[in-house]
Amino acid sequence: MQALAAHQREAVLRVLRQLKSRPGPLLEVLHGVQRDLGYIPPPAVPLIAEELNLSRAEVHGVISFYHHFRSVPPGRHIVQICRAESCQAMGAERLAEHAVRRLGIDFEQTTADGAVSLHRVYCLGQCACSPAIMIDEEVFGRVTPERFDELVAEHAGPLRGAAAGPLRGAAAGPLRGAAAGPQRGAAAGPLGGAAAGPPGGAAEGSQRGAAGGNGASK
Amino acid sequence: MTTVVYVPRDSGALALGAESVALAIAREAEARRKPLTIVRNGSRGLYWLEPLVEIATSAGRIAYGPVTAADVPGLFDAGFLEGGAHALRLGPTEEIPYLKTQQRLTFARVGIVDPTSLADYVAHGGFRGLERALALAPAEIVQAVTDSGLRGRGGAAFPTGIKWKTVLDQPADRKYVTCNADEGDSGTFSDRMLMEGDPFTLIEGMTIAGLGVGAAQGYIYLRAEYPHAHRILDEAIAEAYRAGYLGPSVRGSGKRFDLEVRLGAGAYICGEETSMLESLEGRRGEVRVRPPLPAVKGLFGKPTVVNNVISLASVPVILERGAAFYRDFGTGRSRGTLPIQLAGNIKRGGLVERAFGLTLRELLYDYGGGSASGRPLRAVQVGGPLGAYVPASQFDTPFDYEALAAIGAMLGHGGIVAFDDTVDMAGMARYAMEFCAHESCGKCTPCRIGSTRGVEIVERIMEGVDREANLALLEELCETMLHGSLCALGGMTPYPVQSAVKHFPEDFRRSRGQLAAGHLEGERR
Numbered sequence: 001m002q003a004l005a006a007h008q009r010e011a012v013l014r015v016l017r018q019l020k021s022r023p024g025p026l027l028e029v030l031h032g033v034q035r036d037l038g039y040i041p042p043p044a045v046p047l048i049a050e051e052l053n054l055s056r057a058e059v060h061g062v063i064s065f066y067h068h069f070r071s072v073p074p075g076r077h078i079v080q081i082c083r084a085e086s087c088q089a090m091g092a093e094r095l096a097e098h099a100v101r102r103l104g105i106d107f108e109q110t111t112a113d114g115a116v117s118l119h120r121v122y123c124l125g126q127c128a129c130s131p132a133i134m135i136d137e138e139v140f141g142r143v144t145p146e147r148f149d150e151l152v153a154e155h156a157g158p159l160r161g162a163a164a165g166p167l168r169g170a171a172a173g174p175l176r177g178a179a180a181g182p183q184r185g186a187a188a189g190p191l192g193g194a195a196a197g198p199p200g201g202a203a204e205g206s207q208r209g210a211a212g213g214n215g216a217s218k
Numbered sequence: 219m220t221t222v223v224y225v226p227r228d229s230g231a232l233a234l235g236a237e238s239v240a241l242a243i244a245r246e247a248e249a250r251r252k253p254l255t256i257v258r259n260g261s262r263g264l265y266w267l268e269p270l271v272e273i274a275t276s277a278g279r280i281a282y283g284p285v286t287a288a289d290v291p292g293l294f295d296a297g298f299l300e301g302g303a304h305a306l307r308l309g310p311t312e313e314i315p316y317l318k319t320q321q322r323l324t325f326a327r328v329g330i331v332d333p334t335s336l337a338d339y340v341a342h343g344g345f346r347g348l349e350r351a352l353a354l355a356p357a358e359i360v361q362a363v364t365d366s367g368l369r370g371r372g373g374a375a376f377p378t379g380i381k382w383k384t385v386l387d388q389p390a391d392r393k394y395v396t397c398n399a400d401e402g403d404s405g406t407f408s409d410r411m412l413m414e415g416d417p418f419t420l421i422e423g424m425t426i427a428g429l430g431v432g433a434a435q436g437y438i439y440l441r442a443e444y445p446h447a448h449r450i451l452d453e454a455i456a457e458a459y460r461a462g463y464l465g466p467s468v469r470g471s472g473k474r475f476d477l478e479v480r481l482g483a484g485a486y487i488c489g490e491e492t493s494m495l496e497s498l499e500g501r502r503g504e505v506r507v508r509p510p511l512p513a514v515k516g517l518f519g520k521p522t523v524v525n526n527v528i529s530l531a532s533v534p535v536i537l538e539r540g541a542a543f544y545r546d547f548g549t550g551r552s553r554g555t556l557p558i559q560l561a562g563n564i565k566r567g568g569l570v571e572r573a574f575g576l577t578l579r580e581l582l583y584d585y586g587g588g589s590a591s592g593r594p595l596r597a598v599q600v601g602g603p604l605g606a607y608v609p610a611s612q613f614d615t616p617f618d619y620e621a622l623a624a625i626g627a628m629l630g631h632g633g634i635v636a637f638d639d640t641v642d643m644a645g646m647a648r649y650a651m652e653f654c655a656h657e658s659c660g661k662c663t664p665c666r667i668g669s670t671r672g673v674e675i676v677e678r679i680m681e682g683v684d685r686e687a688n689l690a691l692l693e694e695l696c697e698t699m700l701h702g703s704l705c706a707l708g709g710m711t712p713y714p715v716q717s718a719v720k721h722f723p724e725d726f727r728r729s730r731g732q733l734a735a736g737h738l739e740g741e742r743r
Binding site: 023024025026027028030031058061062065066067068069082084085086087088089090121122123124125126127128129130132134137138139140141142 | 229230232233234263265266268401402403404405406407409410442443444445446480481482483484485486497498499500501502503518559560561562563564567568569590599603633635636637638641646649653656657659
């Protein structure tokens with residue numbers, strides 16, 4: 001495991017200083033770290049464990065339990081598509097297929113240019129205006145495939161060539177494999193500096209992506 | 219006098235463009251030198267009309283909707299600031315039939331007040347319940363809630379007053395009041411609307427609960443998917459502290475009540491009360507074995523009230539108007555009013571608060587206006603992802619706890635998700651198992667393993683592999699999950715599955731050719 005970059009270590013310690021004396025602080029601390037760094041770098045786990053007098057296994061166990069927590073840097077924008085019943089009743093599955101085709105990635109993956117991470121979510125509480133999506137912290141209702149393209153372009157810039165790629169076919173293929181590592185690492189540059197794309201983290205990313213349905217995070 | 223214009227900041231309205239409408243109105247007003255004040259209220263819950271813009275006139279509030287930013291110059295031209303005629307004019311808001319026929323007790327202020335203005339809250343009757351509670355003994359507060367007949371609105375429907383009495387009767391150095399705001403059921407959004415539209419009602423309800431059971435600390439466990447509600451709650455809590463409604467001496471009573479929001483992290487299971495407590499303590503949200511009940515040994519091992527947002531937000535009106543007032547609404551053992559949420563494939567989706575007793579048909583057609591797609595409604599799922607699918611032949615069932623239980627369904631958190639006739643019920647049964655597998659905490663085997671096996675069995679049935687034997691196996695698996703799971707996730711996932719098999723057997727016995735044709739039909743929508 002690579003060491004934490006200096007600025008990351010500082011950020012983690014700052015969050016710990018603010019929150020460690022509160023009752024049951026671990027989730028609060030993890031939220032704080034993810035808010036400041038975009039994800040929870042695996043080398044932060046021992047530091048958090050020591051400061052909170054927990055075992056590393058306990059901290060890792062909590063991170064891996066909750067879909068919200070990430071151990072790899074996300075894309076610059078996070079697109080979440082609701083897959084729950086109400087949205088399904090209004091065409092969410094077609095929207096999801098469209099998004100996969102348009103972005104050229106599967107759910108729980110990040111585009112090669114690091115612009116967009118695509119996640120499934122189970123309910124955004126917008127069930128009277130299904131199907132709903134969330135881009136970063138903004139929600140959108142009654143999203144058609146056309147509206148999806150507009151919204152993503154508005155928030156994350158124009159979509160690149162992947163659109164023509166077949167569904168989960170060749171276009172998506174290379175992303176899942178070895179190529180995903182360096183791409184993710186490079187894309188994460190602005191977020192976490194040089195240390196943000198450790199090979200370990202990237203490998204975990206592609207494993208999580210490949211797990212698809214059940215192991216996927218929100 | 220400057221005109222007051224209401225443009226909701228409810229996230230549902232924002233999801234449909236309310237922010238750009240508010241900006242366009244502000245810009246246009248400035249360009250035309252028309253002084254006005256824009257209040258960012260909650261939503262009235264008429265989502266097919268959002269963004270719903272209201273103007274305060276001498277004849278009451280006049281509604282226009284659904285408004286887009288492009289409509290704004292035209293609205294000014296039509297004199298909408300004086301309530302002028304326009305194609306989008308809906309007339310006085312309170313006269314819109316969908317709203318006029320409702321009985322809003324818990325949602326009395328939602329969509330009307332400025333959610334983070336304490337002065338507005340008080341001006342609309344806020345904190346009267348708390349003032350009354352401060353004059354009562356704890357046991358009297360609890361008795362009032364018991365007498366009101368209020369049952370837990372989160373889904374389990376346990377009598378709220380009985381739960382509070384258990385906590386009150388526990389000798390302990392510390393007790394807690396926790397609010398379950400992990401509203402994860404698809405088709406439900408009443409918690410969100412209330413927190414975004416009238417957060418002080420929840421704060422007041424929790425403070426009354428603290429006074430009633432002798433707890434000085436409250437936590438709102440809010441799902442991470444609700445960032446708008448989070449911001450609004452934090453603003454409202456800060457206001458309440460500033461004005462002395464929270465803190466070391468609530469309204470100078472000498473009684474302490476502190477309150478804060480704790481964020482969940484995207485785990486559906488944390489809506490289960492013991493799992494939520496684990497999560498609040500900073501651990502994996504694994505279900506606890508009961509007994510002991512949380513009311514005896516809950517958060518940090520102390521007696522704890524765990525109530526849903528709507529249960530707690532119904533308490534102020536009970537204290538203010540009296541238990542009998544609330545109890546007089548409703549029917550049988552379902553007392554009071556219920557905020558019902560119409561969702562999915564429905565023309566007029568939104569929030570309907572009424573006394574218990576309406577039928578599903580009245581809700582789906584009189585309020586909901588039928589399907590959004592214009593096709594016949596085929597099924598509704600009541601009570602979230604663990605609720606049964608109800609076929610059209612049972613739409614005359616009254617929407618109350620006992621009547622739904624009698625047909626093998628449950629009311630849950632009051633959400634209704636409508637599906638038209640393109641739905642593939644075998645696919646929905648598979649999804650129910652998939653969702654359980656995705657969200658299982660892993661502590662008990664029937665849920666953790668059973669759900670994955672369930673997905674596989676439904677898939678085999680859909681593919682026509684050994685169909686009758688697999689249907690029998692699915693039934694057996696469902697019974698095992700039902701009786702052998704630790705909590706409602708594994709224990710109730712069989713409901714949607716079994717109800718789909720029971721009411722829509724044809725969907726599980728289609729040939730592949732028929733399936734493909736059905737899929738194509740769905741594509742044409």
